[in-house]
Amino acid sequence: MIEIKDTVLQIIDQCYYDDRMKELATSFIDYKEKEGFRFAELVLFHYDLFGGKDKEIVKVAAGIELLILAIDIFDDLVDQDNPNPPWTSVSPATVTHVAIGLLIASQKAIDECHLNQDVKQEAKKILNDHSLRCMYGQQKDFENVITTEDDYLRITKEKSGALISSACLLGSIFANKQHVTDVKKYAEYFGIAVQISNDINDIQRETKKNDLLHKKKTLPILFLLQNKDPQFNIIKDYYNGKVTTEIIESLQQEIITNIKKSGAIEYAKVMMQFEISKAQKCIDEMDIPTTSKEKIVEFLLK
Structure with missing residues (x-):
């Protein structure tokens, strides 16, 4: 570019x-x-x-x-x-x-x-x-x-x-100036999917650029906050102010390892795919040539 x-x-x-x-x-x-x-x-x-x-x-x-x-x-x-x-x-x-x-x-x-x-x-x-x-x-x-x-x-x-x-x-x-409504709809669904993808990456970073450390509530973290497994009580306590950031940082590698096994990432990926499917449906219903629809899907998902 x-x-x-x-x-x-x-x-x-x-x-x-x-x-x-x-x-x-x-x-x-x-x-x-x-x-x-x-x-x-x-x-x-x-x-x-x-x-x-x-x-x-x-x-x-x-x-x-x-x-x-x-x-x-x-x-x-x-x-x-x-x-x-x-x-x-x-x-x-x-x-x-x-x-x-x-x-x-x-x-x-x-x-x-x-x-x-x-x-x-x-x-x-x-x-x-x-x-x-x-x-x-x-x-x-x-x-x-x-x-x-x-x-x-x-x-x-x-x-x-x-x-x-x-x-x-x-x-x-x-x-x-045509297809404005359709473009807006599929682009917003795609935008949500992109953010979910970013959130999936963020929660697995062993750095300070991690949503968990900053108490953000992304889809993977919402999953963990609702998880009844005792190993995730430390995350709930952290969000409730009962555990310090320093403790979470010291245990970050272990916590991320547990997160990867928890199903939180898989859950977020399913939700991401759901938004992509909604975008795909909007594109499929557009009154444009099939080749144009294929180009949109290929470009957005590349």
Whole structure:
């Protein structure tokens, strides 16, 4: 995705007047490149799938990557659970200002692309609405209000489903404004599945970037909190404030070994597959060529 990164860097160069802030924003993009520009790919894929031809769409795709990076930064500032990104070693005030710049730059990327003016306004409304949904989901996640499977799925739909659906929708509306309802539905289901997959990986990490250590309530953890096996009482006690983080860290390897044998991972994988199946059903029912349906499934699940 060299073209995406070049476009992102061009936007940053135009938007930041301060050399230090520009340097930081560029280093953040370099870091993000390592995990790939997945959201930009979603925009470009849907634009191409529904017949889009204008290369200006690359600016829109770059814009959403700037937005996602800003949201990731704000999320890490709030949660304080991820020591790896470069923005964690910079003062929170400076990082906040850089992230605000990224938000503004994402809007400018759409404003200044040479595409249909009416569609651009609709695209910005989609981005704003979905970003607010994501913010709501992240706040509810931070408040740790999840107690049931339904809570988790509802909040994850807002937190993760909204962002993935926004990328898919941008590509489709700039192409032909058709199939918007269908795209939104399958993208949200897929977004939930992606988050479940991330949660499965997180709970098995023997590092500080582990949802259990931070008392998050993901699907695998909800399973464990309801498990009557005495070996998981320590997790229940930890969530109830009866056990310290230091004790959990000292026993982390043993706890993770037990989690892998508990059925929690298998349960989460079943739930993930259920969301994928719902996405698949939406795609199957779309009034588009079979080859297009196959392309969507292949792309989303690659």
